[in-house]
Amino acid sequence: MAFAQQNITTGANPGTDPIRVMVVDDAVVIRGLLTRWLDSDPGLTVVGSHRNGKLAVDDVEKSNPDVVVLDIEMPEMDGMTALPLMLAKKRDLIVIMASTLTRRNAEISFKALSLGASDYVPKPESTSEITTSVDFRRELVDKVKALGTRARRIRGPVRTMRAETNAGRTASQAPAGRLDSARDSFRRTAGAAAPAVAKSSFTIRPYAAVRPRILAIGSSTGGPQALQHVMKDIGTAINDVPVVITQHMPPTFTAILAEHIGKAAMRPAKEGEDGDILQPGHIYVAPGGKHMILEKDGGAVKVRLTNGEPVNFCKPAVDPLFDSVAKIYGSATLGLILTGMGHDGAQGVKTISAGGGSIITQDEATSVVWGMPGAAANTGQCSDVLPLQEIGPKVARVLKGTAR
Incomplete structure (x- = not known):
């Protein structure tokens, strides 16, 4: 499986x-x-x-x-x-x-x-x-x-x-x-x-000077609840950018997750389908059993689903999505790592950072499991390590270009 x-x-x-x-x-x-x-x-x-x-x-x-x-x-x-x-x-x-x-x-x-x-x-x-x-x-x-x-x-x-x-x-x-x-x-x-581990104990990078043109999110254990919380808090700030999400989940579950996220955000949300053209204000969730990546096609950015081997024992995995997002959007990428087991997404965080983009990760105190966000924070490539209740408002300000 x-x-x-x-x-x-x-x-x-x-x-x-x-x-x-x-x-x-x-x-x-x-x-x-x-x-x-x-x-x-x-x-x-x-x-x-x-x-x-x-x-x-x-x-x-x-x-x-x-x-x-x-x-x-x-x-x-x-x-x-x-x-x-x-x-x-x-x-x-x-x-x-x-x-x-x-x-x-x-x-x-x-x-x-x-x-x-x-x-x-x-x-x-x-x-x-x-x-x-x-x-x-x-x-x-x-x-x-x-x-x-x-x-x-x-x-x-x-x-x-x-x-x-x-x-x-x-x-x-x-x-x-x-x-x-x-x-x-x-x-x-x-x-x-404050979080159990103060963010000052991590190396923090400045946010990118450019306004993000996409929000990419990775999560696992505890993620469904955290995603709904964050997306509700972000509100209308996602009207101008597409949102792509990889949550470690099997088929069927990811379709229902998309429905729940859509209701929380009051925005269109669906499982990503191969060939989907990204639209601002729309949310795309990687379907269970497939890796979801992005591909540039002329002036459009499309969803591509691949059936490769699991990455970090996961399929879908966060790293392939983050790597593809960084390649297309560069410094205009805003990434987010929420609660989850393992370290999936840590390599993608490094890739986004190397391209000039920004990363926010959830703190230990509010994570159900501080595996993925902990691994991300410890790369030293994040711009913030925040408790869950502060993430949505901060993401909204960054997307609007009012927080650096």
């Missing part, structure tokens, strides 16, 4: 207890398989395995998992019914929805994200495909480790920060709000203070 995420090493820190996981799936074979995969990782331990949502809800307080892998379709109580009940019992619980690649399940997964789920994992259609899919196993384990580790880190620093403040740290240096969990950090940080 070519849309798999990049394999990462994020897991429980040495010397700490493994991340506690609950598996909820009505198929005994799948439940057993997922349990074996997760238990085989030294940073993870399965503390509960249930055939329906009711049993999981009843057990969540006793088993006290950090992460739940939750099937959607189950007898007695399905995943969508169980989701809010589990979150009500354990506020900082990380829930990863698991569903097959149907239009209905994709819609349900997006709804689950709006109700508090942290992410989703698309399951292959059949048991035999699930059993043999290396990519599905990698994506499942990586997401459980990354999101579970993120949640634990968010819980821990709060006590440390409070102790430092009591020891004499000034109030202005302490965070103004608390991130309750990774699953809702992108929403709860709207009133939070």
Whole structure:
């Protein structure tokens, strides 16, 4: 399955207890398989395995998992019914929805994200495909480790920060709000203070002197929510430029993502199709299973879809899109890297920077996973490292030529 995420090493820190996981799936074979995969990782331990949502809800307080892998379709109580009940019992619980690649399940997964789920994992259609899919196993384990580790880190620093403040740290240096969990950090940080890592700790480049003629965005885990937040905040500033987006997602999901982004931005949005001519004020999302790049054709810029090998274990990948954008738009490129696992997009950031363009990346405190934005920030080629709530307004000002 070519849309798999990049394999990462994020897991429980040495010397700490493994991340506690609950598996909820009505198929005994799948439940057993997922349990074996997760238990085989030294940073993870399965503390509960249930055939329906009711049993999981009843057990969540006793088993006290950090992460739940939750099937959607189950007898007695399905995943969508169980989701809010589990979150009500354990506020900082990380829930990863698991569903097959149907239009209905994709819609349900997006709804689950709006109700508090942290992410989703698309399951292959059949048991035999699930059993043999290396990519599905990698994506499942990586997401459980990354999101579970993120949640634990968010819980821990709060006590440390409070102790430092009591020891004499000034109030202005302490965070103004608390991130309750990774699953809702992108929403709860709207009133939070500075990022966990001050942007002054990174090398920051000046913005390009020219006004951008395109906005290119890359994102992954946590990206659907972050994209809708940012695009809503940018508002009418995209009327004069096209927007191209690569979000790590499988087919079907990317079409629905485009619809959601379009509603948030109140602008036309669609999956990119081969031969599309870019239009100002329009949003183009790379379709799952294809790389989307841009190509100059006379006075027009067109979308091209390619079926090459995964890049950074991803298809679609951010790097090919960013490289093609930089080649055409040069210093008139504005790139944006949002929350996500791995380091896809970091090479593209360097390419955009080398062409004179500008990059904004999301900070650690508001990222569900600070893999991609962290890798981008650490290139030293970004013009800003910002919390999510500041990104849309800043992008709008840069696009209008009023912020440098």
